Amino acid sequence: MVKIENLGFDCWFKEKSGDICGADYSVARVAAVDRHYFTIRNEQGEIPAELAGRMYFQAGSPSELPCVGDWVSVQYHSDDTYAIIHGVFPRKSFLRRKRAGSEVDYQMIAANVDVAFIVQSCHFDFNPARLNRYMVMAADGNVEPIVILAKTDLISHEELQEKIAAVKQAGITVRIIPLSNETGMGLDAFHEVLLPGRTYCLLGSSGVGKTTLINGLAGRDAYATRAVSATGEGTHTTTRRQLIVLDTGILFIDTPGMRELGMMDRGEGIRREFDDILELSRTCRFSDCSHTQESGCAVIAAMAGGDLSEERFHSYVKLRKESEFHEMSYLDKRNKDKLFGSFIKKAGKSMKRRGSKRER
Numbered sequence: 001m002v003k004i005e006n007l008g009f010d011c012w013f014k015e016k017s018g019d020i021c022g023a024d025y026s027v028a029r030v031a032a033v034d035r036h037y038f039t040i041r042n043e044q045g046e047i048p049a050e051l052a053g054r055m056y057f058q059a060g061s062p063s064e065l066p067c068v069g070d071w072v073s074v075q076y077h078s079d080d081t082y083a084i085i086h087g088v089f090p091r092k093s094f095l096r097r098k099r100a101g102s103e104v105d106y107q108m109i110a111a112n113v114d115v116a117f118i119v120q121s122c123h124f125d126f127n128p129a130r131l132n133r134y135m136v137m138a139a140d141g142n143v144e145p146i147v148i149l150a151k152t153d154l155i156s157h158e159e160l161q162e163k164i165a166a167v168k169q170a171g172i173t174v175r176i177i178p179l180s181n182e183t184g185m186g187l188d189a190f191h192e193v194l195l196p197g198r199t200y201c202l203l204g205s206s207g208v209g210k211t212t213l214i215n216g217l218a219g220r221d222a223y224a225t226r227a228v229s230a231t232g233e234g235t236h237t238t239t240r241r242q243l244i245v246l247d248t249g250i251l252f253i254d255t256p257g258m259r260e261l262g263m264m265d266r267g268e269g270i271r272r273e274f275d276d277i278l279e280l281s282r283t284c285r286f287s288d289c290s291h292t293q294e295s296g297c298a299v300i301a302a303m304a305g306g307d308l309s310e311e312r313f314h315s316y317v318k319l320r321k322e323s324e325f326h327e328m329s330y331l332d333k334r335n336k337d338k339l340f341g342s343f344i345k346k347a348g349k350s351m352k353r354r355g356s357k358r359e360r
């Protein structure tokens, strides 16, 4: 059986127990969140959980509600098969990002992450400015960043030295681990960083080799999907495990928010990389020009005149489609979050339900 300390509950959190956890409460860690459905991890394993209705009322914003990695105080019910979360511990560190269009509203991505590996592939993905944005995010949340330059097998030794120099040139002074899942180079250095009871995450664009790295440590089913029963309503939802405990006692967090971060980033990259096309499209006759058949389309004119290659335009269209898809799914979720009121309504109902059970 693992102890709560093995899950990362160290002195820092213990000191705060008095304020958060009364005698009737136990401590557990949030392992997955899917809207109102929580999965918590304790010494025994994973248990579905629900927030006490009071928590919805007391939270000033959604970012104060528990997220993956948070330590929470809970009470167990139904022979310990189900838990109610009553409080959240202060966060030692966190990863969050500003919600689009807001200066003050944040989306929590994960809490209590000790080290974030910021992964870029040496090949197409390499971009020191983007690395720096991740560095800022880590610093904002008190998370230690380590840079991984992945897929070193795709470039020469000299090119790798240039890339490392470029990272340092960009003002990044943290540790850099060049590695390749293909040749095994650098994997030892990566493994040496990992300590039992500490929590890690991998941040970076899609396709840079994050999953391959984790699978190398954990075996294929580390993040396997698991059914979590939705409490009370008699429905079921399926949540991918977001906090995993490896056999070696090392903890990894991988949340949908982290994936979206990598995707969004790609959108930004596209805007920068294809700024010539964006510039052109500003001079199209119609502001919503699709650049396929419209008269007065500056993009079509540029292609006809040989100023823009069709190939370049097609790769722009392809990448934009991908990134729009991911940004849309993000907006979708954001809108759901905006319905914070519906959270509260639901909480009210579940409070009433529990209240009426007690009266019986």
Ligand SMILES: Nc1nc2c(ncn2[C@@H]2O[C@H](COP(=O)(O)OP(=O)(O)OP(=O)(O)O)[C@@H](O)[C@H]2O)c(=O)[nH]1
Residues within 6 Å of the ligand: 150, 151, 152, 153, 154, 179, 180, 181, 182, 183, 205, 206, 207, 208, 209, 210, 211, 212, 213, 259
């Ligand atoms: N050449 C090379 N290819 C690699 C390396 N590591 C992973 N790949 C390949 O790169 C592709 C993407 O790897 P993943 O591990 O799925 O990348 P990811 O970052 O998890 O991507 P998402 O799951 O989309 O976030 C796969 O086809 C891997 O086989 C490497 O070190 N060198």
Ligand SMILES: [Zn+2]
Residues within 6 Å of the ligand: 281, 284, 285, 289, 290, 291, 292, 294, 296, 297, 298, 299, 300
């Ligand atoms: Zn056009």
